[in-house]
Amino acid sequence: MKLQVEHVNYAYGPDLPCVLKDISFSVREGEFISLLGPSGCGKSTLLNILAGIRDDYEGTIRIDGNRVTGISSHFAYMPQNxxxxxxxxxxxxxxxxxxxxxxxxxxxxxxxxxxxxxxxxxxxxxxxxxxxxxxxxxxxxxxxxxxxADIYLLDEPFGALDVITRGEMQDWLKDLCRSLHKTILLVTHDTDEAIYLSDRILVFGRTGEGIRDEVAVMETSRDREWLFRQSSLRSQIHGLISAGG
Ligand SMILES: Nc1ncnc2c1ncn2[C@@H]1O[C@H](COP(=O)(O)OP(=O)(O)O)[C@@H](O)[C@H]1O
Ligand SMILES: [Mg+2]
CATH class of the missing domain: 1.10.8 (Helicase, Ruva Protein; domain 3)
Structure with a gap:
């Protein structure tokens, strides 16, 4: 089940600024994608659009090439609230x-x-x-x-958890994705969580700036020690987030 997001634009009203600007990316079946970016950059808005809760956007969302609109059983959504x-x-x-x-x-x-x-x-x-x-x-x-569902949309699912529980749930989610071949889009503001779990990390700019870049994480056998050593990935991502002033 391949997901394609094509040129999505969104503003909360005709006189309000663009929150999402020309967002395009695609996700392969079984891929784990994290959306990382500053607060207010539109991550939750994007998940709401994918989940079908907001349908007044410009652009196209496709699953296996077919356009989807409104609420679709392909998606399971865990909102931030x-x-x-x-x-x-x-x-x-x-x-x-x-x-x-x-x-x-x-x-x-x-x-x-x-x-x-x-x-x-x-x-x-x-x-x-x-x-x-x-x-x-x-x-x-x-x-x-x-x-x-085929695609899980998770909006900061572990934000309120203590470190130990958070780690256990991350491991479990990683296994769920690998063993059941589920496709996951995770919104997080935790760079280490994104590195530990993702195949690719989409780094957003400020509100309305769109996706700045994406970072692929190649390693397949990851553990906490491996994560600890990922200082160059970590600084690459932090550099992207703080780029543009
Ligand atoms: N219901 C709304 N009406 C107007 N503006 C909104 C609404 N919800 C969010 N926004 C604005 O849209 C921007 C993106 O919000 P959001 O998607 O929640 O960001 P994130 O999840 O990345 O923190 C923010 O500037 C926020 O203030
Ligand atoms: Mg949010």
Whole structure:
């Protein structure tokens, strides 16, 4: 499943400045792409457009060559705001999509196993307002991970997590992408997270500037020690982000 984004422009209103300007890139099936850039450069706006929440943009989005508009089942989206449903328990939130598709019963064992793996055991019957920010974020992440989609759009999914949990979830996401051949677009402001996880990193400029450049990360067998040694990649990316004053 190949994703192509072609010449996307977006402004929030006729008199407002362009937030996304001539954004074009393509993503191969099974590829892990990170979108990195300063706050306000339009990363969340772009994911909203891909997820079909905003359709008043210029440009074209294609999957396997076919134009997609509106909400498409090809995408699973984890917005920056977790959007857990306050009236449903955590387990019912995590199983939301399988319930919609009448597959809740089959999904329950995996949902429970993942909840245990990510420190949410005992939270099945709790409601979102009873959980900490990090727990809510893990629950929202699992809800998205359990969608049967081809392309996962993740907007800063690990921002509220402590370093250890964050590392575990990064490893798990890396495995999900490699073993299940899922395609992932991850928005992050963490350069190391982008280097550790991505095949390619798209570096955005300031608001309306578009994509400054992309950086490919070739290594296939990565671990934390490898990441620690990536100082030249790190400074290349930081140079790109701070370029242009
Ligand atoms: N609903 C909105 N109405 C008007 N402007 C918005 C709205 N949402 C975001 N913006 C503006 O669009 C720009 C990009 O926002 P966003 O996509 O959230 O950036 P990022 O996710 O990269 O931090 C920012 O300047 C922000 O202020
Ligand atoms: Mg954002």
């Amino acid at each position: 977790d959007l857990l449903l306050s009236w449903r328990t955590i387990l019912d939130n995590i199983c939301l999509y399988s319930e919609i598709h009448h597959k809740k019963k089959e999904t329950l064992p995996r949902a429970r196993q993942l909840m245990e793996q990510f420190g949410l055991q005992g939270c099945e019957g709790k409601y979102p307002n009873e959980l900490s920010g990090g727990m809510r974020q893990r629950a929202a992440f699992l809800r998205t991970a359990l969608c049967e």
